[in-house]
Amino acid sequence: MSIRIGNSCINCDNLLENENCKVHGVKVSTSYTCDSFEMKAALKNDPNCDTCARYQGPTCANPQKATPGMLCSHWAPQNATA
Known part of the structure; x- marks a missing residue:
């Protein structure tokens, strides 16, 4: 069994804005593939605080130290916008 990090619906071109799959016609989430x-x-793969979904939020692992350009092991990519 292979592990695929990027193959979730959030990175799929078939995902519509309303979180429905245009191929299967069902509502999906980021855990589906x-x-x-x-x-x-084109995916934005620039891992640093500026592109982290946790930056300046309640789940930031380093709120006192986090700055643009910094990278930590808790980086979570922001949703890609079409």
Whole structure:
């Protein structure tokens, strides 16, 4: 069994704005993936505080130290916008 980090619906080109899959016609979440997965043409892969979903939020692991450009082991990518 392989582990695939980026193959969730959030990174799939078939995900519509209302969190529905245009291939299967069902509501999905970030934990779903399938064999019809089509990677979005361009993902932002710039791991630092500026692109972290936790930056300046309640789940930031280093709120007193976090600054733009910094990277920590708790980095969580922000949602890609189409």
